[in-house]
Amino acid sequence: MTDVPERMPLNRDFFARPVIEVAPELLGRTLVRHTPDGPIELRLTEVEAYDGENDPGSHAYRGRTARNATMFGPPGHAYVYFIYGMWFSLNAVCAPEGQASGVLLRAGKIIRGAELAAARRPKARSANELAKGPARLATALDIDRSLDGVDLCRGGDAPLTLLQGDPPDPALVRHGPRTGVGGDGAHHPWRYWIADDPTVSPYRRHVPRRRATSAT
DNA sequence: CTCTCGATCCTCT
DNA sequence: GAGGATCGAGAGC
Numbered sequence: 001m002t003d004v005p006e007r008m009p010l011n012r013d014f015f016a017r018p019v020i021e022v023a024p025e026l027l028g029r030t031l032v033r034h035t036p037d038g039p040i041e042l043r044l045t046e047v048e049a050y051d052g053e054n055d056p057g058s059h060a061y062r063g064r065t066a067r068n069a070t071m072f073g074p075p076g077h078a079y080v081y082f083i084y085g086m087w088f089s090l091n092a093v094c095a096p097e098g099q100a101s102g103v104l105l106r107a108g109k110i111i112r113g114a115e116l117a118a119a120r121r122p123k124a125r126s127a128n129e130l131a132k133g134p135a136r137l138a139t140a141l142d143i144d145r146s147l148d149g150v151d152l153c154r155g156g157d158a159p160l161t162l163l164q165g166d167p168p169d170p171a172l173v174r175h176g177p178r179t180g181v182g183g184d185g186a187h188h189p190w191r192y193w194i195a196d197d198p199t200v201s202p203y204r205r206h207v208p209r210r211r212a213t214s215a216t
Numbered sequence: 217c218t219c220t221c222g223a224t225c226c227t228c229t
Numbered sequence: 230g231a232g233g234a235t236c237g238a239g240a241g242c
Contacts (some may be wrong), residue, residue, distance in 0.1 A: 059223080136224090
């Protein structure tokens, strides 16, 4: 039977709400990735909210561009971007169409297809590190820009789907400042994670890059 | 066209 | 805890 509630995809209405409401409720959900070699599944343990054009930390802060166009589209779709010249990160688009907000899926526990994930992450020292961090998660699940815009609500054999999964006890949900976000966006406590979970990535403060001419 | 710097990871200390 | 890797988006001229 595939009608078990936890195996049902999340509805589009779930995503069509303010991102700050959606983000903590994504914890414990199951992300399913269908690769040519087989399925990989992950239980989300850490996410971050990015509140569109009002949020200095968001890619949408300076308006719509070719790169971030998916964020302005309908909710419940994947926004995948390339960063630091090496890695990809996966977001779930939220809020009604036209509002460019999203939730960065930062980390999770691989619950199926661990061999496939480990093959893609040969440098991971333990199972907990397979998807401990946004770029690690994307690497482990074979996610790249070809998946930008895919529907996360379709289910079935779709390349990427978010199922209802197994949300944690609300008392175990923690929140704090976002990782690697500086400037005016730094103080928002929009990073959410499951308390004491070994697959949650370590917090790192934003480090401004040194300027060529500044000396002290 | 040129320049800056980023929603990070890995290695070594 | 610090620094290098690596390339594309976006802004400025």
